[in-house]
Amino acid sequence: MTVLLDNHISMPPYLIMPWFLLKMELNDVQRLVYVLLLNRLRLSMRNPRFQDELGRPFVLYSISSLVRDAKKSPTTIKGILKKLESLELIVRQHQGPGLPNRIYVKVKPAPQPPLGGPAYAAEPWETL
Numbered sequence: 816m817t818v819l820l821d822n823h824i825s826m827p828p829y830l831i832m833p834w835f836l837l838k839m840e841l842n843d844v845q846r847l848v849y850v851l852l853l854n855r856l857r858l859s860m861r862n863p864r865f866q867d868e869l870g871r872p873f874v875l876y877s878i879s880s881l882v883r884d885a886k887k888s889p890t891t892i893k894g895i896l897k898k899l900e901s902l903e904l905i906v907r908q909h910q911g912p913g914l915p916n917r918i919y920v921k922v923k924p925a926p927q928p929p930l931g932g933p934a935y936a937a938e939p940w941e942t943l
Contacts (some may be wrong), residue, residue: 830854835923839902848885848895849904849920852876856920871918873908 817822830850841849852874859865859872866872881892899905908917 826828831857833922841898841902842888844885844891845895845898848881848892851884852899852905852918853922854921867917868919871919873919875915876918877915 820826831854832846832850833853835851836846855874855876856872859874865875878889881887881896882889884924887895896905896907900907904921906919906924909921910916917928
């Protein structure tokens with residue numbers, strides 16, 4: 816059963832996807848894995864246990880957990896992580912045998928307005 820949202824119904828849990836992902840050459844599953852990592856990073860940002868000695872948050876997300884959450888095979892997940900690394904969207908830091916990799920999630924910076932230009936240039940979809 817589904818219901819229409821109104822002011823008395825709480826939003827269900829959801830994931831946030833940055834707009835820049837739509838402009839990148841990624842398929843839907845690659846985007847989903849990145850968004851899963853980004854969502855996990857939001858939790859790490861609040862927990863000093865998941866921050867390195869420089870205060871940078873990282874994610875511990877096992878291959879088996881990504882397989883479960885994205886509903887894809889281990890081979891597919893490993894390929895996606897390599898793709899995200901090649902696009903410089905993540906950095907994996909190996910911890911040693913039997914230990915999970917630290918995954919640092921990176922974002923594309925928001926474009927800066929040109930000097931003397933408007934403070935904010937709306938994207939086409941934001942003018943609707």
